[in-house]
Amino acid sequence: MRADAARNRTRLLEAAARLVAEHGPEQLTMEAVATAASVGKGTVFRRFGDRNGLLMALLDHSERLYQESFLSGPPPLGPGAPPVERLKAFGLATLEHLAAHRGLLLEAEPEACERHLAPPRRLRVAHVVTLLREAGTDGDAELLAQTLTGYLDVALVHHLTRQRGMSSKRLEAGWLDLVARITRG
Amino acid sequence: MRADAARNRTRLLEAAARLVAEHGPEQLTMEAVATAASVGKGTVFRRFGDRNGLLMALLDHSERLYQESFLSGPPPLGPGAPPVERLKAFGLATLEHLAAHRGLLLEAEPEACERHLAPPRRLRVAHVVTLLREAGTDGDAELLAQTLTGYLDVALVHHLTRQRGMSSKRLEAGWLDLVARITRG
Numbered sequence: 001m002r003a004d005a006a007r008n009r010t011r012l013l014e015a016a017a018r019l020v021a022e023h024g025p026e027q028l029t030m031e032a033v034a035t036a037a038s039v040g041k042g043t044v045f046r047r048f049g050d051r052n053g054l055l056m057a058l059l060d061h062s063e064r065l066y067q068e069s070f071l072s073g074p075p076p077l078g079p080g081a082p083p084v085e086r087l088k089a090f091g092l093a094t095l096e097h098l099a100a101h102r103g104l105l106l107e108a109e110p111e112a113c114e115r116h117l118a119p120p121r122r123l124r125v126a127h128v129v130t131l132l133r134e135a136g137t138d139g140d141a142e143l144l145a146q147t148l149t150g151y152l153d154v155a156l157v158h159h160l161t162r163q164r165g166m167s168s169k170r171l172e173a174g175w176l177d178l179v180a181r182i183t184r185g
Numbered sequence: 186m187r188a189d190a191a192r193n194r195t196r197l198l199e200a201a202a203r204l205v206a207e208h209g210p211e212q213l214t215m216e217a218v219a220t221a222a223s224v225g226k227g228t229v230f231r232r233f234g235d236r237n238g239l240l241m242a243l244l245d246h247s248e249r250l251y252q253e254s255f256l257s258g259p260p261p262l263g264p265g266a267p268p269v270e271r272l273k274a275f276g277l278a279t280l281e282h283l284a285a286h287r288g289l290l291l292e293a294e295p296e297a298c299e300r301h302l303a304p305p306r307r308l309r310v311a312h313v314v315t316l317l318r319e320a321g322t323d324g325d326a327e328l329l330a331q332t333l334t335g336y337l338d339v340a341l342v343h344h345l346t347r348q349r350g351m352s353s354k355r356l357e358a359g360w361l362d363l364v365a366r367i368t369r370g
Contacts, residue, residue, distance in 0.1 A: 112339065113291055113340070143363075144359075155298070160301075184369075
């Protein structure tokens with residue numbers, strides 16, 4: 001029964017994720033998720049409470065998949081590749097994650113005083129610190145990690161792509177160049 | 186009369202700035218500013234409307250002084266010094282500006298979608314782009330400038346100094362090291 005419930009929840013989240021990917025988060029309704037997953041609307045409400053609950057569960061679900069990919073997924077993103085290669089792959093995967101969930105991430109962004117305490121951001125910084133140390137990069141690993149993760153910020157990516165019209169290719173090239181400058185030491 | 190009004194306004198703002206520097210923005214009252222500037226409380230209200238108006242005028246005043254210092258002040262911050270020296274001085278001056286007005290800047294921070302459109306931030310990015318180009322730094326000057334100004338972010342500085350207990354000396358050393366890595370090309 002428990003495993004069933006978890007499976008159903010995942011199925012609803014995957015349906016919701018597809019809808020957001022196709023139409024953006026603004027268009028997501030409880031009804032559309034119910035239809036896409038072939039369940040009654042009541043099931044969606046019972047599971048997530050309301051639309052906001054669904055959006056937060058969706059973000060949490062995507063964040064978990066993304067975290068698994070760099071913590072324990074296949075190389076070069078996961079363990080097994082040289083640290084600088086993992087760092088490069090990490091930034092590219094993060095830019096993709098930010099682009100895919102931009103709308104939700106912008107809405108859910110913590111206010112200034114809390115922003116850097118949010119667990120997803122702290123995990124990213126800690127991961128980059130680990131890779132910089134493994135790579136033997138000289139200097140203040142924590143501050144260098146803050147600089148690198150600062151490039152992977154949803155408000156910045158939003159500005160550069162939507163307000164300045166930069167391509168994601170350009171942002172990716174900028175990341176690879178930044179990693180090279182920082183790790184050259 | 187006009188010059189008199191401007192002088193009086195400046196005198197009130199300087200009194201308010203001293204009070205904020207000594208006791209923090211939370212403690213600032215219209216009455217305290219009046220007393221410190223030896224004027225009636227009514228004068229302060231007529232000039233700034235309310236406490237929030239005073240705080241915004243104060244921030245604007247400090248921002249203007251800070252901008253003048255790197256646009257037209259004496260070298261190495263202002264024109265006349267080599268571009269990399271100006272860049273180093275710019276970061277140190279910005280860290281000092283952020284530390285001095287941290288409380289107000291955190292309160293006044295624009296939300297995620299608007300953050301990078303705010304004129305003070307755009308001016309900082311443009312200034313760094315100019316210095317990187319003058320220094321002949323190879324690579325994508327705009328993205329490198331975003332990375333450098335990203336280090337000079339009030340929410341990050343707040344986190345590192347107040348929530349992580351890092352000294353301002355350490356942040357300053359981190360800035361000088363970052364400039365060296367970025368401009369080495």
